[in-house]
Amino acid sequence: MVTDRELDKLRADLDRWVAQGVISPARREAILAEITARPARTGRGGFSVMPFIMSVLIAAGATVILMGFADPALIPRPLAVLILMLSAAAALVLAHSLTARNRAVASEVAVLVGLGLFGASLFFITNVYFIHVHPPDLVAVWAAASLIAAIALPSRGALAMGLVTATIWSLMEVQDYRTVFHWEYLPLWLIAVAWTIVLRWRTGLHLAVLGFTAWSSVNLIVGAQLLGWGVLDVLGLGIIISTAVWVTGRYLETRPFPFPRTLEYYGLALALLHVFLLRFYTQYQAPYPIWQMFAGFSALTVVALALSTFPRDREPLTAVLGLLFVGVLYPNLAPMPALYESLFVIQHGLFILLALWVTVHGARLRDSVIVALGLTGLCAEIVEFYATQTGAGPGDNILIGLGFVLAAVCIAAAVIAHRTIFKGGRQARGGES
Amino acid sequence: MTRGLRYATVTGLLVLALAALIGARIYTLESGYEIRLRTTPMNVEPLILGEEVRFNYEIARLNLTALPGDNQFELYDTVYVKLGRLPGNFWVAKSTHIEPPPMLDNEVVLKGEVTALKRLENIPPPVLITKEIAVRYGIERYAVPRGAFEPPSAFSNPRRAVTVHAAVNDQGRAVITGVRINNEFYEEPVL
Numbered sequence: 001m002v003t004d005r006e007l008d009k010l011r012a013d014l015d016r017w018v019a020q021g022v023i024s025p026a027r028r029e030a031i032l033a034e035i036t037a038r039p040a041r042t043g044r045g046g047f048s049v050m051p052f053i054m055s056v057l058i059a060a061g062a063t064v065i066l067m068g069f070a071d072p073a074l075i076p077r078p079l080a081v082l083i084l085m086l087s088a089a090a091a092l093v094l095a096h097s098l099t100a101r102n103r104a105v106a107s108e109v110a111v112l113v114g115l116g117l118f119g120a121s122l123f124f125i126t127n128v129y130f131i132h133v134h135p136p137d138l139v140a141v142w143a144a145a146s147l148i149a150a151i152a153l154p155s156r157g158a159l160a161m162g163l164v165t166a167t168i169w170s171l172m173e174v175q176d177y178r179t180v181f182h183w184e185y186l187p188l189w190l191i192a193v194a195w196t197i198v199l200r201w202r203t204g205l206h207l208a209v210l211g212f213t214a215w216s217s218v219n220l221i222v223g224a225q226l227l228g229w230g231v232l233d234v235l236g237l238g239i240i241i242s243t244a245v246w247v248t249g250r251y252l253e254t255r256p257f258p259f260p261r262t263l264e265y266y267g268l269a270l271a272l273l274h275v276f277l278l279r280f281y282t283q284y285q286a287p288y289p290i291w292q293m294f295a296g297f298s299a300l301t302v303v304a305l306a307l308s309t310f311p312r313d314r315e316p317l318t319a320v321l322g323l324l325f326v327g328v329l330y331p332n333l334a335p336m337p338a339l340y341e342s343l344f345v346i347q348h349g350l351f352i353l354l355a356l357w358v359t360v361h362g363a364r365l366r367d368s369v370i371v372a373l374g375l376t377g378l379c380a381e382i383v384e385f386y387a388t389q390t391g392a393g394p395g396d397n398i399l400i401g402l403g404f405v406l407a408a409v410c411i412a413a414a415v416i417a418h419r420t421i422f423k424g425g426r427q428a429r430g431g432e433s
Numbered sequence: 434m435t436r437g438l439r440y441a442t443v444t445g446l447l448v449l450a451l452a453a454l455i456g457a458r459i460y461t462l463e464s465g466y467e468i469r470l471r472t473t474p475m476n477v478e479p480l481i482l483g484e485e486v487r488f489n490y491e492i493a494r495l496n497l498t499a500l501p502g503d504n505q506f507e508l509y510d511t512v513y514v515k516l517g518r519l520p521g522n523f524w525v526a527k528s529t530h531i532e533p534p535p536m537l538d539n540e541v542v543l544k545g546e547v548t549a550l551k552r553l554e555n556i557p558p559p560v561l562i563t564k565e566i567a568v569r570y571g572i573e574r575y576a577v578p579r580g581a582f583e584p585p586s587a588f589s590n591p592r593r594a595v596t597v598h599a600a601v602n603d604q605g606r607a608v609i610t611g612v613r614i615n616n617e618f619y620e621e622p623v624l
Contacts, residue, residue, distance in 0.1 A: 071576075071579075072485075072576035073576055073577065073578045073579040074579075077622075077624060078624045081451070084451065085451055085452070088444075088447050088448070089444045089447070092440055092443060092444045092447070093440070096436065096437060096440040099436065100436075114444075114447070115447075118447045118450075118451070122450075122451070122454070125451060126454065127576075128576065129454075129455065129608075130571075130572060130574065130575065130609050131454060131457070131458050131571070131608070132570065132571020132572065132606055132607065132608075134546075141450060145446065145447060145450060148443065148446065149443045152442060153439055153440065153443060177509045
């Protein structure tokens with residue numbers, strides 16, 4: 001396959017030759033057809049080696065982050081920082097090289113990996129060098145860098161990363177530091193929305209709406225606290241409303257309604273968001289035991305994911321299994337903390353298997369949203385397991401895991417963004433976009 | 434601007450941002466005022482492979498009824514703690530402030546964040562007098578360098594006196610420059 005630039009030059013040459021009468025227009029078309037149909041080059045030339053070298057650098061950066069968080073003294077700090085800088089740069093060089101080869105999707109993923117490595121490096125460097133920072137500030141830098149990349153390159157993946165990081169920045173400010181009405185989020189959000197409109201990217205607009213809803217929700221929680229409402233009451237209400245939206249979308253799927261699937265996905269995403277928030281807040285809220293909330297979270301997520309992928313005729317069975325899981329299995333573990341602890345790993349393992357299954361199932365259904373949900377769940381659970389095993393506290397989990405979660409979420413967003421992977425999927429599951 | 438140049442610009446910006454973090458630390462180490470703080474290793478937490486210690490500094494919990502300066506703080510407020518030097522070259526809190534206070538000789542101001550507080554009771558609102566605050570200075574966590582101290586879990590021994598050496602810059606930010614356990618001293622490398 002030739003690059004865009006080579007193709008443009010060839011077209012210009014052919015046009016000139018046709019004008020000069022050297023070749024006929026039919027011959028011009030034949031040459032173009034022959035050239036564009038050529039398979040990708042696999043030679044050992046210097047240029048084709050570059051992606052390999054860049055990939056090795058990216059892998060080295062990821063390894064440094066994993067090893068460094070496990071033991072900051074394992075790698076000499078200057079070497080670690082050098083590798084991280086090189087790996088973030090390598091990802092962007094790779095993205096450029098892929099764009100030049102017309103590999104748009106792979107290029108977007110490379111941009112996301114580069115920005116993911118950049119964000120994780122911010123946390124890594126402040127951790128290993130003991131630099132005092134206000135953690136949300138790092139996320140704000142991450143969001144700003146992503147938005148700059150989104151506009152300069154331009155890149156939909158970077159825009160998704162910018163939206164997600166900006167929202168997480170705001171959630172951290174409101175949740176961790178009890179900031180009342182974090183309006184600083186709005187300028188970044190507006191820039192992201194404006195650029196989404198410029199790029200005519202509908203999925204990005206959905207992402208922006210979800211981000212804004214999450215922001216409104218946490219600000220509402222703080223506001224409700226000022227009015228004397230309990231956090232758990234507000235979150236519970238959020239879960240009920242989101243679930244109602246989700247179920248309504250599911251119900252309307254067989255009725256003459258224009259956007260049932262959009263409604264369903266919004267409900268599902270918001271329900272999961274509220275359950276995540278519930279899990280976060282219950283770490284600090286007595287008298288709700290953490291383990292119950294943890295169990296509730298996992299069970300609800302399992303049910304939600306399973307229901308979203310199962311065929312309609314099997315939904316009641318899944319719901320019953322889910323309710324049994326929530327209502328029977330976990331409460332009975334309450335008097336047996338040792339057993340609960342021993343099942344911890346098994347529970348993580350089961351969830352990871354389920355998330356993998358959801359991802360594969362989504363790919364089989366050619367539904368990019370289901371794939372994104374599966375990938376997000378998978379990565380979140382891996383991060384949770386990793387953070388649990390490192391013995392980090394709830395606040396530290398954010399620091400340690402954020403890089404991985406965001407990289408994962410954004411790669412999932414890239415999957416949503418590039419529906420070209422799933423061409424024909426809409427026909428398989430209905431025509432709504 | 435060509436596509437290549439745009440990618441190069443973004444790449445340069447990302448690398449610069451990372452370098453700036455380390456540059457700020459080097460600046461603090463080079464230009465900062467060195468202080469010594471007495472501390473108790475609160476707990477040693479195993480990472481997957483290494484070891485991390487959390488320092489509980491004497492200045493981490495401040496009794497505001499015994500210190501001059503401001504005493505109306507909210508949770509997560511920024512607090513400027515003025516430190517004074519003791520004869521043994523150790524530094525202790527002299528006053529607490531909401532805004533950066535002026536400094537005299539042998540004084541340093543450390544910037545922190547209020548992480549917990551207790552208020553004086555029996556005082557009607559809206560005057561909320563803070564009795565005690567817990568402050569985080571950003572030098573509480575320390576990943577123990579491999580082979581720096583013998584035996585490896587030196588921090589677990591409660592009978593050992595631990596002193597942290599830190600550099601404080603003009604903005605009140607502190608960076609750990611070294612750790613002493615009894616007579617064993619480990620100096621943090623600049624890079």
